[in-house]
Amino acid sequence: xxxxxxxxxxxxxxxxxxxxYTVYAPKRFRNQGRYSATDVIRxxxxxxxxxxxxxxxxxxxxxxxxxxxxQAIFYFTEDEYRESKGPKKPILVLARPCDINAQHVQAKxxxxxxxxxxxxxxxxxxxxxxxxMECNGGDDTCFCVSMGTNKTDDYSLALKFSEDGVQVxxxxxxxxxxxxxxxxxxxxxxxxxxxxLKVTLPDLEDKEVRKALKNHPMWKEYDAxxxxxxxxxxxxxxxxxxxxxxxxxxxxxxxxxRRRVTSSCQIAGFDQMAGQREFRSTAGDRMRYKVLHKFHxxxxxxxxxxxxxxxxxxxxxxxxxxxxxxxxxxxxAAVDEIKAGQAKx
Amino acid sequence: MMxxxxxxxxxxxxxxxxxxxxxxFRVETDAKVSHGQFMQLSIPKIxxxxxxxxxxxxxxxxxxxxxxxxxxxxxxxxxxxxTLFLRGPYGKxxxxxxxxxxxxxxxxxGTGLAPVRSMLNCFASQPDMVxxxxxxxxxxxxxxxxxxxxxxxxxxxxxxIYALDNDxxxxxxxxMVTAFxxxxxxxxxxxxxxxxxxxxxxxxxxxxLELLKNGVDAEKIWMSFERKMSCAVGxxxxxxxxxxxxxxxxxxxxxxxxxxxxx
Ligand code: SF4
Ligand code: SF4
Numbered sequence: 373x374x375x376x377x378x379x380x381x382x383x384x385x386x387x388x389x390x391x392x393y394t395v396y397a398p399k400r401f402r403n404q405g406r407y408s409a410t411d412v413i414r415x416x417x418x419x420x421x422x423x424x425x426x427x428x429x430x431x432x433x434x435x436x437x438x439x440x441x442x443q444a445i446f447y448f449t450e451d452e453y454r455e456s457k458g459p460k461k462p463i464l465v466l467a468r469p470c471d472i473n474a475q476h477v478q479a480k481x482x483x484x485x486x487x488x489x490x491x492x493x494x495x496x497x498x499x500x501x502x503x504x505m506e507c508n509g510g511d512d513t514c515f516c517v518s519m520g521t522n523k524t525d526d527y528s529l530a531l532k533f534s535e536d537g538v539q540v541x542x543x544x545x546x547x548x549x550x551x552x553x554x555x556x557x558x559x560x561x562x563x564x565x566x567x568x569l570k571v572t573l574p575d576l577e578d579k580e581v582r583k584a585l586k587n588h589p590m591w592k593e594y595d596a597x598x599x600x601x602x603x604x605x606x607x608x609x610x611x612x613x614x615x616x617x618x619x620x621x622x623x624x625x626x627x628x629x630r631r632r633v634t635s636s637c638q639i640a641g642f643d644q645m646a647g648q649r650e651f652r653s654t655a656g657d658r659m660r661y662k663v664l665h666k667f668h669x670x671x672x673x674x675x676x677x678x679x680x681x682x683x684x685x686x687x688x689x690x691x692x693x694x695x696x697x698x699x700x701x702x703x704x705a706a707v708d709e710i711k712a713g714q715a716k717x
Numbered sequence: 718m719m720x721x722x723x724x725x726x727x728x729x730x731x732x733x734x735x736x737x738x739x740x741x742f743r744v745e746t747d748a749k750v751s752h753g754q755f756m757q758l759s760i761p762k763i764x765x766x767x768x769x770x771x772x773x774x775x776x777x778x779x780x781x782x783x784x785x786x787x788x789x790x791x792x793x794x795x796x797x798x799x800t801l802f803l804r805g806p807y808g809k810x811x812x813x814x815x816x817x818x819x820x821x822x823x824x825x826x827g828t829g830l831a832p833v834r835s836m837l838n839c840f841a842s843q844p845d846m847v848x849x850x851x852x853x854x855x856x857x858x859x860x861x862x863x864x865x866x867x868x869x870x871x872x873x874x875x876x877x878i879y880a881l882d883n884d885x886x887x888x889x890x891x892x893m894v895t896a897f898x899x900x901x902x903x904x905x906x907x908x909x910x911x912x913x914x915x916x917x918x919x920x921x922x923x924x925x926l927e928l929l930k931n932g933v934d935a936e937k938i939w940m941s942f943e944r945k946m947s948c949a950v951g952x953x954x955x956x957x958x959x960x961x962x963x964x965x966x967x968x969x970x971x972x973x974x975x976x977x978x979x980x
Contacts, residue, residue, distance in 0.1 A: 445722070448761040451800055453724045486951035486965035491720040493952075579977070586979050613954030616947045618764050628762055635947075635954070643955060643980065645945045646766070646786020651918075651980035661980075664959070672960040 373548060376557040378537040382421040388550045389464060390419070393501075396437045397466035398430035399423050405431075406691070415465075424466065426533035429510055433609040433685060434471035435478060437463065438496045439634075441606070445492055446630040448618070453630065458495040466503045466531065469563060470514075470681040473521040474609035475500075477681065480674040481612045492632065501544065503529040506561045513684025515697055516564060518571040521681040523563045530561035571682070571697045574704040576668040584710045586664070590702050591656035597692050598655035602636030604686035604694070605662070610679050613637060637662050663699060721950045724759045724802035730777055731797055735863035739828055740793060741771060741781045744801055750778060752836035753810030753941060753969045757949050758782075759802040763791045767946045769832040769968070770806065781831040781863060807949045808968050811836050811913065811939065820906040822851045824894050824924055826916025827861055830854055832941050832968070833915055834864060841874045848909065850875040851901050855894035855916075858884045894920065895927040903931060912938045914972075925972055938972035 377385065389395055399416045400423075403409060413425050414432040446453040475497070482493035504527035507516075516522040528544030539559040542548055576582050605611040615635040620628040635642060638658050644650045652658050670679035680696070687695040731743040748756065750770045758780065759765035766788045772779035784793050795801065813836060821840065823833055840850050852875045856862045859881065871877055878897045880890040890897065894916070903910075912933060914924045921940050928938055944963040947953035956963035958978040961970075970978075 446724075450761060451726050453759075453761070453802065455720055455723065481954075482952055486962065488721045488950035488952070489718070490948075490950070490952050491718050491722075494718060583977075583979075612952070614947065615953065615955070616765060618762050620762050625762070630764075637954065643945050645943065646789065647783070648785075651944075657980075665957070669957075669960040 373542045373551070374557055374559040375540040375542070375551050375554045376537065376559070377540060377554055379421055381554055382538050385550050385554065386418070386421050389547075393462050393464040394459065395464045395466070396434075397423075398425040400425050418466075421538075424533070426505055426531075427508065429468070429514070429683070429685075429688075431685065431689065432607055433474060433683065434465055434467040435474060435609060435611075437465050438475065438500060439478065439482075439493060439612065439614075442631050442633045443492065444629040445616070445632050447627070448630060449627050455491070456629070458492070459499060461499070462501065463496070463499045464501055464503055464528075466505050468505050468507045468510075469524045470507075470510075470516045470521050470683040471609055472502050472504060472524045472526050473677075474681045474683070476526070477610040477670070477677065477679055478612055480670075485673075501528040502526060503531055504561065506530060506532040507564050509564055510567065511684065511688075512568050513687040513695070513697070514564075514567050515569045515571045515682035515684065517567050517682070518569075518573070519678060519680055519682035521677075522565070530559070532559060532561060567682075569684075569697055571700050572704055573667060573678070574700065574707045576664070576707065580714065581707060581710050582664070582668065584713075585703070585706055586660060588706045588710070590706045591660045593702075594656040594659040594694070595654050597694055598638070598659055599692060600639050600655050600658060601691060602639040603689045603691060604696075605636040605638055606634060607685040607689040609681050609683045609685060610666075611636070613642075637665070659699070663696075663703060667700065667703070722757075722804060722948055724757070724765070724804045726800050727803050729795055729797050729799050729801055732795070735781060735865070736860055738784045739781055739861075739863050740784070741779050741863075742792065742795070742801065743772075743777050743779050744803065745776060746778055746803055747776060748778060748803065748806055750806040750835075751810035752813055752839065753832055754806040754808050755832075755949075755968060756780070756803050756805030756807065757946075758788065758792065759804075760788060760791050761802070763788050765947070767807070767943075767949055767964070769941075769943075771831040771834045772838060773835050781828060781834075783828055805949065808964055809966065811941075811969055813839075816911045817846055818848060818909070820848045820851070820910040822853075822901055822910060822912045824853045824898070824912065824914045824916075826855050826894055826920035826924075827857060828863060829916035829920070829941075830864060833913055834867065836913075837871060837875075838867065841871060844874065851878075852876070853878045853880070853894050853897050853901075855880045855882065855892075855920075857882050859886055893923075895923050898924065898927045898931055901931075903933065908934070910937060913940075914938060915941045921975075925976060935972050935976075940970055940972055940975045941968045942970060942975070943968065 413430040482490040530541040532539040733741040755769040771781040944956035
C-alpha cells in the first residue's frame with residue numbers, strides 16, 4: 373500500500389503514530405557542532421514532521437536509540453543490584469539502509485555472541501520497528517555499495533522525502549490504520565546503486581598475510597596523525613564497545629547506579645588492566661586493531677558480513693581528517709606488497 | 718528475560734592474607750565452577766572485575782586478589798561477614814578430562830598460580846587422576862610468595878621446583894621459571910603429557926618458546942589469559958583479541974591458538 377502526503381498530512385500521521393510509538397529520527401541541533409555556529413544532526417524523538425532531517429546524513433548513527441551513549445543498567449544499594457527498567461512503548465526509528473543494516477551487525481554481538489543475549493539491547497530491539505528513509509545518495513564519504521549495505525528489506529514503512537512532503541510504502545499491516553483516509557499513490561523505494569566513493573576490500577583471508585600486515589610499517593603513520601580521541605567509533609554505526617561504571621548519587625553515598633558508557637578501542641587504556649601495562653600503547657596499534665576487526669575479525673567470527681556498513685561517519689567526524697576509505701586503500705596496497713614478497717620467496 | 722550481568726550478593730566467610738598485596742577471600746556461594754574458570758566480582762559504588770577461582774569447596778569459592786585497582790582496593794577493606802557481589806562462572810577452564818592419565822607439567826609465574834590452584838588441589842587429593850604432576854612455580858621475591866601452606870603440602874605429592882627470580886631462599890632455586898624447563902624428564906613421559914602455563918604475558922611467551930626448544934609438542938601446551946573485561950559475556954569488547962573473546966573462548970587456550978593471538 374502506498375500514499376503521498378503533504379507536510380500537514382504527514383504531521384497528522386505522525387501525531388497518530390506518536391500515540392502508540394515513540395518516534396525517533398535525525399534532528400538538527402543548532403550550534404552544537406564541532407566548530408562555532410555549526411550544527412549537529414543526531415537522533416532524537418520527533419514531534420513535528422518538519423524537524424526530521426532527511427536531506428543530509430546524520431552526523432551520529434541510529435544506534436544511539438538502541439544503545440545510548442550511556443544508560444543505567446542497575447540501581448544499587450549496599451546489598452542489592454536492581455535492574456533498571458526499559459521503555460514500554462514501541463519505538464519507530466526512521467533510518468537509512470546503512471543504519472538498519474548496522475543493527476544486524478550490532479545484534480550479532482549483543483544478542484548472540486557466546487550464547488549470551490544482552491538484556492538491555494534485546495529489550496530495546498524488541499520494541500523497535502524501522503521506517504526506512506530512502507537514501508538520496510549520501511555524501512562523498514559513503515561507500516555502502518562497496519559494503520553491500522545499500523539495500524534492506526527490514527522495514528515496516530519506506531519513506532521518500534521531498535520539499536513538499538513524503539511518499540510512503542506500508543509493508544507492515546500493523547501500520548495501515550495510521551494512514552487511513554490519506555491520499556493513496558503507489559510508491560516503491562529505490563536504493564542507492566552507486567557511490568561516488570568505491571572501496572576495494574583487502575583480501576585478508578590468509579593468516580600469514582594478516583600476520584605480516586599487523587607488523588607492517590603502514591600503521592606507524594597513525595602514531596603521528598591519530599590523537600586517539602575515539603570520535604570515529606562513537607560516530608560509527610556498528611561499534612558496540614562499552615565500559616561499566618558505578619556512579620554514586622551526590623546526596624546519598626550509599627545508593628547509586630551502575631552505568632554502561634560507550635567506550636572506544638581507539639582511546640588510551642581501553643585494554644589496560646589495573647596495575648598493568650597496556651597491550652596496545654600506540655595510536656597505530658589501536659588503528660590496526662580497529663581496522664582488522666571491521667574488515668576481517670568480525671566476519672571471521674560471525675561469518676555473514678563485515679563490521680562496517682560504509683556510512684562514512686568515522687571519516688566525517690575525525691578531527692585529524694583520517695579517512696577509513698583511504699586507510700583501506702593503504703591496507704590493500706600493503707597486502708599487495710606482502711603477497712608480492714611472499715611470491716618471491 | 719535472564720540478565721547475564723546480574724550480580725548476586727554473597728557473604729565473605731574468611732579473609733586470608735597470602736602476602737602483603739595478595740589476599741584470599743572465601744565467599745559463600747553454590748555456583749558450580751570448573752577449574753580455571755573465573756567470576757565477576759563487584760562492589761557497589763566501585764565497579765566490577767574478573768577474578769579467577771583459586772579454590773572451591775562445598776558451598777564456597779575462593780578468590781585470590783592482588784591489591785592493584787579501584788575495585789580490589791575496596792575489597793581489601795572487607796572482612797568476614799561483609800557482602801561481595803558475584804556473577805558467573807564464565808569462560809572455559811582447564812580441559813581436565815584431557816589431562817587424566819597423563820603426566821601433567823604446571824609452570825606458573827607469580828599469582829599465575831591462582832588459576833591452577835584448585836586443579837592442583839584436585840590432583841593432590843585424587844592421585845590416581847594423573848600419572849604425575851611436575852610443578853615449577855616462580856615468584857619475583859619472597860614477599861610475592863602466595864599459598865605457602867599448599868606449596869609445602871604439594872612438595873609431598875608432586876615433583877616441585879620453587880624459585881625466586883633474583884633472591885635466594887632456603888630450599889628454593891634462584892632464576893626465571895624458563896631456566897628449569899629442561900629439568901623436567903620429558904623423555905620419560907613417552908609423549909603422554911600435558912603442560913599448563915600461567916603467568917604474566919612475557920613469562921608465558923618465553924616459557925612457550927623454551928618448551929618448544931625442549932622438544933615439547935605445541936599441541937600439548939595450555940595457557941590461561943587475563944584481559945580487561947567489563948561484561949565477561951562477549952559484549953563490551955575489552956577482552957577481544959582478533960576474532961577471539963577471552964571471556965568466552967578463554968581464559969584457557971591451547972598454545973596453538975594462544976601463540977597466534979595479537980592484541
Ligand atoms: S567504520 Fe566508518 S564507515 Fe564503517 S560503519 Fe563505522 S563509521 Fe561507518
Ligand atoms: S581516527 Fe580520528 S576520530 Fe578516530 S581516534 Fe583517531 S583522531 Fe580520533
